[in-house]
Amino acid sequence: MEQIFRDNAYERSCEATVVAADEKGIRLDRTVFYPMGGGQPGDQGVLRLAGGGELRIVDTRKGEEPEEVVHVPAAGAPLPAPGARVTAEIDWQRRYRLMRMHTCLHLLCAVVPGEVTGGQISDGKGRLDFNLPDTKPEKEQVTAGLNRLIEEDHEVRPRWISDRELAANPGLVRTMSVTPPIGTGSVRVLDIEGVDLQPCGGTHVRRTGEIGRVKVTKIESKGRQNRRFVIEFDD
């Protein structure tokens, strides 16, 4: 399964062949659909059949095999036969908002000191939990820090580093909840030049300026040391 979104998150559609289709979902030989993972929801969109007609995809999940992506069709939709040619097209407006918010959460890691203990992205909203025993940041301060990094329009670049390089730099792993997959020889990291560097397999924008203005809408205490930061777009 060729995962096109890994190298090019801006690819909205691709031609593909149906490999298998059952009640759990549809598998293609290649796809632009991102499967739920790393706090980012799975893509929605359509599969346009070469012979006419289209199939709405309501969710995308990881399969049981490594690199396998399962496209979940709308309930009751007729399944395409293996070998059928399709054009797979994501709901780009939604995905782009998810990419902007996902990239913004990387910036939040640079603004707020402390280990990340959890996180979630939804359409138009994102949150990260930090282990912060000693400090109580203010909403206004964090909002200003984020918008400064966004305005500075830093380059955002995924790249691969070796397991050995990662092991030699334990500070790279900011999240306690999401352990990067070690043992395959290399790990995908996201590099926001001079701002943040950490393992991540999600989809991101190319420059921080694309995120647009954001605001911290809430900082909640979750337990004695945990603080939850909720971010929304400030359109």
Ligand SMILES: [Zn+2]
């Ligand atoms: Zn990421």
